[in-house]
Amino acid sequence: MDAVNRPLGKVALVTGGGSGIGRASALALLGAGWTVVLAGRRKDALEETAALAVDSEGTEPERVLAVPTDIRSPEEVARLFDAVRDRYGRLDLLFNNAGAAAPRRPITETPFQDWNRVLDTIATGSFLCAREAFRLMSTQHPQGGRIINNGAPSAHVPRPNSSAYTAAKHAVHGLTKVLALDGRPYGITCGQIDVGNVSPPDGAPQPAAMQADGTMAVEATIPVERFTEALLLMASQPPGTTIQSLVVLPATMPFLGRG
Template sequence: MTAQAQAPVPPHGRIAVVTGGGSGLGRAASLALLDAGWSVALAGRRKDALQETIARAGVEPARVLAVPTDIRDPEEVAALFDAVRDRFGRVDLLFNNAGAAAPRRPITETPFEDWNRVLDTIVTGGFLCAREAFRVMSAQSPQGGRIINNGAPSAHVPRPNSVAYTAAKHAVLGLTRVLSLDGRAYGIAVGQIDVGNVAPVDGSPQPAAMQADGTMTVEATIPVERFTEAVVLMASMPPDTNVQFLTVLPTTMPYLGRG
């Protein structure tokens, strides 16, 4: 390889932005990426939760950044990516993880506020973060990067009484597909991870889930490490390789044939 073709090594290593990094799967993914050698910018609405993630990581301060952000707000999302670029110089990975849930109700009993909150967070927030990531990744040198959208089995097959969440996750699937297509021109790889039942990280019992026939069943779970291993695998692919879709779930979880 000639000196002209060699890519400079960023001073902070590979740079990831993780939304929803203050709790749940976002926190777990952030800690796993840090453990794998990435530098990570954590985004979320609660500063104290982001700082708790940083404290749990126990890494040198230069490798981690907390940026309180409401991803539903275009100006706050733009400020997030400005802060990451100012601190680290580039963005190599966006894990579009932040989400929202609503109580499962029939559509006739679903409040408009629940619909708006879920769609605004998952769909609009995912779009705004991807838009800023495209702007940074297409302009930086070396050009390109990777986006991983956090989907769900509900991006493909619904659960009963989950109209807002299912619609939002189906929209994530469409977002993943079009961004993967549009990203080719800029060296931006876009994929989606769909994770099934993850055991509650606080050790609480897995709640029963309604099945298509109306019965309630406690379904199998996997430890959160199976999820984080998959995220790190997708993130660590070389630039010319994309994991387009990756589904990780308990072997006996209802998915194929759900309904």
């Protein structure tokens, strides 16, 4: 039996799957029975995630596929989705996770190349992957699927000196809403998770963050498992149901009111 016809469960695509939240999400989806395609620029990191799944989680090798991809490139994103179609025949979930950060600087000192890199990765990359997901999900049988975008509290309230990142996450927030509308005729849903401070995977201390009044403070964190639990909850909904938005935060993180 070829790979496309082999019963491997629902198929998910995770961008930025080589590290951090992307890796944790891919492993959680695999643990929940999904087949997972890993996308990211670093081939070695993607292969490490795949090896972790096989060696530590007991995942069958055919249930995980690593496809090195620069999601800022329309051509590479198109090839990524061709690989999904050729290998598995369909896509049930796109997790638009890949991101980029830049040093926090006043807007007067923010280099144009930092602005471009952050917007190209977070906003344009999410758009390009969503566009290809729509093309596949709207024509596959059975039709439909789910897109989950990785937002941030910055999609609602910014931190100081974060013009590029905040603009990019606001763009994702708007993209989530329009995809949710545009997907209705095809059975495609789109929701967003905004996650607060996640504990560094290496156990390093959480660095201090600038507050709205200019002071610095070390904020509370949550383990990455709180995020992956939210992702699995959204991903597990039946086709006719969507969780439009989830905000997952440490209970004391400065986000509501005055902090």
